[in-house]
Amino acid sequence: MKYSKIRLAFTATTLLAGCVSIALAQSNMSYADGAAAVPDSWLLVKKGNPWWYTTKASPTPVALRQRTPTAAEQQVIERARSLVANRPAKAFALLDGDVVVYSETKAPADMESVFHGFSVGKTVTAMAVGQAICLGKLKLDTKASEVMPELAGKALGSATVHDLLRMASGSAEPNPDSTIFTPEQFKEWGRGNLNLVDLITEERVAKAQRGVFSNYKPGELFSYKGTDPILLGLMVSRATGIVWNQWIQETILNPMGAAHSGLYVQDRQQNGLSDGGLRMRLEDWMRFAVWVKRSSKEQSCFGDFVRKAITTQIPNGSSPSTRKMGKLFGGYGYLTWTDNEIAHNTSWAVGWGGQRISWHRDSDRIVIAFSNIENWMPDLYEVARDWNALLSRKTMNAI
Template structure:
């Protein structure tokens, strides 16, 4: 009996030691997974969205040594009736309004501040679109009608085999991908766990093998499409998106603070939603786009690309919000009205006719409730028209 007890004790001790070793070895992965599992919880979401580097691997986007693009303050104005209630209901964390290149309103909420580097979520897709336009104009990428596998051969045999770059830019790849943020077993949440645990998104994209429609036929928002665009860029240039975005957009803009990308385990940028900048630095990018790609006398993004990429070219359903090349176009949009949009209330809204730019960040856990998106757009329109 004593021999059996000693044997059991030894086995138990060995298991405990093994658990300790694994816990130490995988400590960072376990910590990130726990952070991801509570990323959107009511009590943590505001903090988490300003500290994504606590949950994920990251890569720096240095502002460089150039002068800061000063954003002058213009005259203040009264926000439209109902704005305060909207800010509360939508859990807005920052609101910045610019007109004619001047800041007309700037405020931070829910304990956040001007120096918080906030997660962009899908606003990042529009940054990638701008970079794509630059590379297309440089001839690095030959045509939007090239198949994506020409630049990303790892995707041969996957559901992306047969899709063109244009299809993917339009979110019309036809690839089956579950984007339900509220379902823990959805593809989008499974992808988030892969990133948190240091997996590689290239492998994840290549593993997708089901389609629901032929490429180019049907619009369906599929975030992994944007990762595929990143694969195309990396394949065409032999460089990382992080380095290219820094060189061609971030440093020429004269940002106030360094930014960073969330990355996967291979250091590949989470281009579909992983940018982190201050609200004012999001505004600097937005103001450059509002000015048709020009900043400080330099054409950073081709004006013709901004025009074509912000036009509603995707095969969306009639009467529904339009989509271009990684940009959103509201229903009934006036000329020059478009936006970048991310889940939980991240927006860069453009009204070129009025020379108005609006940037918001948020932690709105009800962002998918019926009518919320339309309510946000009408609030932006109301603000723009009140100036």
């Protein structure tokens, strides 16, 4: 089945806007064929601005295993290979737990490329917030103004961590594409002259979103934009007393077992662009995906948090036709999309231009893709659906 109605509705006005880099948001290449797009020069950049953070390999890097696919898996892999060849994909991987069954890159990308995750980084931020909660530095009911006094008396200051994780801060939508920079701020950010604290506390950003009859209150409305994850990153840094890049290093990259260095976008004050600033090699994105899945099975505070993060916490409209963002997703967890219309029972980290990580909630199946243009995502979701439908090798051995 080709889901023709969904495909026809998959247009630029309803695509996930995500964290669009400044130059990209201003570029003629931000859309192609009516879909979100990123050029290789942004997707595969290996060297950032001098004030960005260079991430480090974990002291205990985790090995990824490989195995030969089963006959049924090979059929799905052949479809994935066809997509890499005929779609604007730059990388594709199919995993069964920590076992890489298939991975491929397309030139100019290779296994040493540093892939920009764009808003896939929002899910990274969610995990970092969960670590802060489980270490007693924040609570789900902590209000933004409690750790960011600059927001006292502003609508955004009343939003709790729980509201922000669900994209339900109740704050304004400064731009129609989920970004919150003005054109001049885009320029200043590119020069390294914009402080994210100044941005997030600006009245234009921090005021309440207006409904038909009244202002929205925190927790009342799902509204996808950069405000909520950026604020969460600032709150974690304030609550822990640790700059964001070090928190990401210590609570995400080290425990997941990163094997290589990467990049994290930040301002000169080391406030991280926590709505999507992480860039890593494909195999380290695999390690992140495996770590999230493994963590979701733990009987612990963090395990409980991850299970909530990858399940629906707030609805995204009643049907594809009513959704402003994320048309193929019926729900949202903690900075993670849920209820995919094609690949059921999955959770997705989603980035502008076709960056995707998928977790199947009832198996260890994982799908990862990086892309230049987002116009082939229904094809990707169909591969994820069929990959998830196969019994894992572990399950087969147990039968």
